[in-house]
Structure formats: C-alpha cells, structure tokens
Amino acid sequence: MALNQWFEKAMSADDYIEKMEKNKEGLLHIYDTFNLPDHTDLYENIREKNLRAIVLTEDWCGDAMLNVPILLRIAEKANIDVRMLLRDDNLELMDQYLTNGKSRSIPIFIFINEEGNEVAKWGPRAAKVQEFIDESRAALPPKDAPDHEEKANEMYKFIGKSFRDNQDFWDEVYNSLINKLKSI
Template sequence: MSLNQWFEKGISANDYINAMEKNKEGLLHIKQSFQLPNDEAFFENMKDKNIRAIVLTEDWCGDAMLNIPILLNFAEKIDMEVRMLLRDQNLELMDQYLTNGTARSIPIFIFINEEGEEVAKWGPRASEVQRFVDETRSSLPPKDAADYQEKANELYAGMQKEFQQNVNFWSFVYQSIKSALQKAYQ
C-alpha cells in the first residue's frame, strides 16, 4: 500500500483517544498542559507545506502517551491532519519503520506531503528521553533474576509518572520533532 492509502486507513486522533483503555489520562494531561513555544516562523513555514502525519501507536505504550500529545498540539497549530494506526494491526507498515532495523518501537510519526511521499520520520523517542530510559533501565536486575518482573513493573510505572510530570521531556520531544521537520525542508 502507498502511504496515502495507509493514511486513509488510519483513524482520527480523537477516535483513537476516545477508544483508549490505557494511558488516556496521562496523554490528556500532557496534551492539556504542554504549551508550544513561540515559534511562529516555524509554524507558518510548516503550514505552507500542507503535510500530514501517520502515527503508529498502541495505547499501552508510555512513549506514545508522552509523544502523541506533543504532536497533536503541534498539528492543531499548523492545521495538520493526523491519522492513527495501531502497530499490532498494521505490521506491514510497522516493519518498514523498525528502530535499529529490528525493534517495533513506537510511536513512529511518518510525515507525508500532499502526494503521499514521506518527507520525514520521527520516533520513538527524543534523544534526551532515550538517555533517561537507558539510564533507568540499567538499574534492572538480569532478566533471569527472580525479581526481574516485579522490578521492571515498578521501573516502568515510575517512568510513566516521570513522562507525565517532567516538562523538560515535553520540550525535548517538541524540539526533536521540529528538528526532523526542519531537516526535511532544508
């Protein structure tokens, strides 16, 4: 399928949010709390591009909870239509956007132009957030340890709380998305 066809297959952001069973409260908290910076020249430039976004996601994903509301606030500012595709139901597309060539990490944002050509890709994390995740995960015991699952559950719950509260992370995500789009239009 073409990217235009994938876009048409996707559901609206509102339909996705309304159907969420996990992380909805966190996503809405970030969406309502995050304020875009005063970046009017960038916003005007992006409005002129008439881009759209395809988002590969799942509602259980903490990274999606963090990143999607930042994208949606940006999308509203520049009148960009966003469509959501659930990763596990769209592996044919997901497998074209593997992280490090192997991982089905999400979310992935695929920005397309009016002709349906990819102009930029972003995800699954801003580099600063990736460093935090890597450092946090380094404290886990080995996977074969008796308490691994308990510790992992505690760690991921703590990370999700941090994603919801750390406004610096929100700015890192925005700046990372902005950078990817600026590179596309240099």
C-alpha cells in the same frame, strides 16, 4: 499499499483518543498542560509544506502517551492532518519502520507530503528520553535475578509517571519533533 492509502485507512486522532483504554488520562494531561512555544513563523513555515502525519501507536505505550499529545499540539499550529494506525493491526506498515532494523518500537510518526511521499520519519523517542530509558534499564538486576520482574514493573511505573509529569521530557520531545520538521 501506498502511504496515501495508509493515511486514508487511519483513524482521526479524536477517534483514537476516544477509544483509548490505557494511558488516556496521561495523554490528555500532557495535551492539556503542555504550553506550545510561541514560534509563529516556524509553524507558518511548516504549514506551507502541507504535511500530513501517519502515527503508528498503541494506547498501552508510555512513549505514545508522551509523544502523541505534543505532536497534536504542533499539528494544530502547523495545520498537519494527523491520523492514527494501531501498530498491532498494521504490521505490514510497521515492519517498514522497525527501530534498529528489528524492533516494532512505537510511536512512529511518518510525515508525508501532498503526493503521499514520505518526507520525514520520527520516533520512537527523543534522544534525551532515550538516555533516561537506557539509564533506567541499566539499573535493573539481571533478567535471571529473582527480583527482576518486580524491579522492572517498578521501573515502568516510574517511567510512566516521569513521562506524565516531567515537563523537561515534553520540551525534549517538542524540540526533537520541531528539528525534524524544520529539516524537511
């Protein structure tokens, strides 16, 4: 299926958020709290590219909770029509955007032009956020340790809280996305 067809199949961001069962509060908190920098000329330059975005996501994903609201804020200023596809229901597309050629990591933002051609891909994380995740995982006990599962669950709760509350992460995501959009 062509990217234009995937875009047409996808749901609006509002519909996606309305149907969310997990991480909705966190996503809306970031959306409501994130202050988009005043880069009017930059947003105008992006607007002139007439981009659309397909987002592969799931509501349980903490990375999506962090990244999607920032994309939506940029999209409002730059007039990017954003549509959402659930990863697990759209594996045919997801498998074309594997992280490191093997992982179905999300979110993935596929930016397309008016003709439906991919012009950029972003995701699943900004580089500094990836470093934080890597450091957090490195601190876990080995997988065969008796307390591994307990410590992993604590880590995921801490990561989710950090994504929700650490505005430095929000800025990292913003800068990473903007740099990608500027490169188109």
